[in-house]
Amino acid sequence: MRRTSLDAYEELLASGKANTQRGIILNFLVSKSDKVFSRNELSEHLNIRINAICGRVKKLLDDELVEEVSHKCSITKNNVNGIKAIFFVQSGQKDLF
Numbered sequence: 001m002r003r004t005s006l007d008a009y010e011e012l013l014a015s016g017k018a019n020t021q022r023g024i025i026l027n028f029l030v031s032k033s034d035k036v037f038s039r040n041e042l043s044e045h046l047n048i049r050i051n052a053i054c055g056r057v058k059k060l061l062d063d064e065l066v067e068e069v070s071h072k073c074s075i076t077k078n079n080v081n082g083i084k085a086i087f088f089v090q091s092g093q094k095d096l097f
Helices: 003-015 021-031 039-046 050-062
Strands: 066-072 079-085
Touching: 021 039, 021 050, 021 079, 039 050, 039 079, 050 066, 050 079
Parallel strands: none
Antiparallel strands: 066 079
16 A cells, blocks of 8 residues: 555544545445445445545545446446455454544
C-alpha cells in the first residue's frame, strides 16, 4: 500500500468524517476486502442512492483508498469496473470507525 493511502485513511479517522457516506462505504469495502463490488451492488448493500455512491467512490479513488477491478455485476449482469479496498484489515482489528 502506498503511504499516501495510509495518510488519507488516518486523516479520515482523525477528522471525524468516518461516519459520513464516504466512511461507511470505505468501512464496508475494507470489511469485505476479499470481494469486489459494483457501484450498484454497493448502493443495494448500503442502502445509499447510486448517485451518492458514485460521487463518494470517486473521492475514494482520488484518495487512493480503493481501486477499480474488472467485475461482473450481480445486478446488471454486465462486466463493470468494480471497486475494492486497496488495503486490508489487520488480524484482530474489528471496527475501523
